[in-house]
Structures are given as C-alpha cells and as structure tokens.
Amino acid sequence: ETGVTQTPRHLVMGMTNKKSLKCEQHLGHNAMYWYKQSAKKPLELMFVYSLEERVENNSVPSRFSPECPNSSHLFLHLHTLQPEDSALYLCASSQDRWAGGGAGELFFGEGSRLTVL
Amino acid sequence: GQNIDQPTEMTATEGAIVQINCTYQTSGFNGLFWYQQHAGEAPTFLSYNVLDGLEEKGRFSSFLSRSKGYSYLLLKELQMKDSASYLCAVRGDRGSTLGRLYFGRGTQLTVWP
Numbered sequence: 723e724t725g726v727t728q729t730p731r732h733l734v735m736g737m738t739n740k741k742s743l744k745c746e747q748h749l750g751h752n753a754m755y756w757y758k759q760s761a762k763k764p765l766e767l768m769f770v771y772s773l774e775e776r777v778e779n780n781s782v783p784s785r786f787s788p789e790c791p792n793s794s795h796l797f798l799h800l801h802t803l804q805p806e807d808s809a810l811y812l813c814a815s816s817q818d819r820w821a822g823g824g825a826g827e828l829f830f831g832e833g834s835r836l837t838v839l
Numbered sequence: 840g841q842n843i844d845q846p847t848e849m850t851a852t853e854g855a856i857v858q859i860n861c862t863y864q865t866s867g868f869n870g871l872f873w874y875q876q877h878a879g880e881a882p883t884f885l886s887y888n889v890l891d892g893l894e895e896k897g898r899f900s901s902f903l904s905r906s907k908g909y910s911y912l913l914l915k916e917l918q919m920k921d922s923a924s925y926l927c928a929v930r931g932d933r934g935s936t937l938g939r940l941y942f943g944r945g946t947q948l949t950v951w952p
Contacts, residue, residue, distance in 0.1 A: 825887035
C-alpha cells in the first residue's frame with residue numbers, strides 16, 4: 723500500500739470509446755504525475771500537476787486529457803485512442819515538484835493496464 | 840538529451856550478492872534514484888544518492904560516482920522475493936529538466952533457489 727490508489731486496474735476499450743482513469747493520493751502531497759509504462763521502454767512522463775495547476779505537458783497527444791480537481795485527485799480522460807496507446811498508466815505523487823535538498827521521492831500507484839482494440 | 844543505461848536482465852541464486860549497474864549521461868544532475876517494481880505492482884522507492892559514495896540500507900546499498908556518471912545497486916543475501924525489475928532514475932537540475940525524473944528501461948532480476 724503506497725497511499726496512491728488507481729482505478730480501474732484493467733481497462734479494455736475500442737478506438738471510439740471514451741473512458742477515464744482515476745488516481746487518488748492519501749499522502750497530503752502537492753504534486754501529482756501521470757506516467758506511461760510500455761514494454762521494454764523507460765517510464766515516460768506525461769503530465770505534472772503542482773498544487774492543482776498543470777505545470778508540464780510532455781508533448782502528449784490531445785486524445786489524452788488530464789484533470790486535477792484538487793490536490794488529492796487526478797484523472798486521465800481518454801478518447802479516440804490508438805492500439806499503440808495500450809500500456810500501463812501509472813499515477814504518482816510527491817511532496818513537492820521541486821524536491822530541493824531532499825529525496826522527494828515519487829509514490830506510485832499500481833497502475834491501470836489499458837488495452838486498446 | 841538524457842540517457843540512462845542499465846542491463847536488461849540479470850539472474851542470481853538465493854543467498855548470493857548481485858550488483859546492478861546504471862550509467863547516465865544527462866544535461867544536469869540533482870540526484871539518482873533506485874526503484875523496485877514487482878510484476879503487476881507499483882514501483883517503490885529504494886534509495887537516493889546525491890553525493891558520491893555508498894548509501895547502505897539493510898540488505899540494499901547504492902553507490903554513486905558523479906564524475907563517472909555511474910551508480911550501482913548492490914543486493915546482498917538475495918531472497919526469492921527480490922525477483923523484480925529495478926529502475927534507475929536521474930533527476931534534472933535546470934530549466935525544463937528541473938525536478939524531472941529520467942528513467943532507465945529497468946533491469947529484470949530473477950533469483951533462483
């Protein structure tokens with residue numbers, strides 16, 4: 723139990739569907755992240771939110787739309803995805819985005835395994 | 840660009856010692872992290888190095904040489920439960936990389952009985 727909860731754990735969707743991934747953190751952190759994890763590839767940062775403001779969008783296609791209604795919740799809205807978007811989507815949080823002198827490590831959720839047919 | 844390199848796979852036997860290497864070439868540096876990820880689970884934080892030298896934490900130790908762009912994770916007294924993917928990540932320290940983690944592809948460690 724890392725204090726970061728993601729739902730659903732598994733999702734299968736067609737290319738015309740609209741779905742959302744949800745992330746909730748119970749750690750009182752100020753920064754939240756979406757990462758994409760594909761087989762044989764490094765974790766790819768998608769979005770960063772700090773104090774509910776999006777501070778980074780890492781050239782992610784517009785078919786992925788993040789939302790951060792408060793510092794504890796993060797969503798990733800999905801629409802008209804492609805089969806190559808099939809991957810594990812990981813949510814993470816940290817105390818602050820700029821870790822300063824400390825470790826400021828990330829706390830990850832267990833991920834949402836997405837399959838696009 | 841940021842380049843983090845680590846071996847894809849390693850195997851070892853229970854009770855042994857294994858060293859997982861990570862080399863990096865990045866435009867800035869503000870710390871190196873190791874994470875452990877069991878299949879189907881969340882990556883979990885193992886260690887953090889920002890100064891040269893060895894950091895020990897129980898059976899796990901992590902070493903950093905900033906001048907060589909090199910780190911290793913040392914696992915002693917291996918147990919079956921140590922079978923997992925080990926992720927090396929470097930944090931940027933300037934401009935658009937500030938605070939951002941750059942991950943390697945992960946090293947899949949298999950521990951045999």
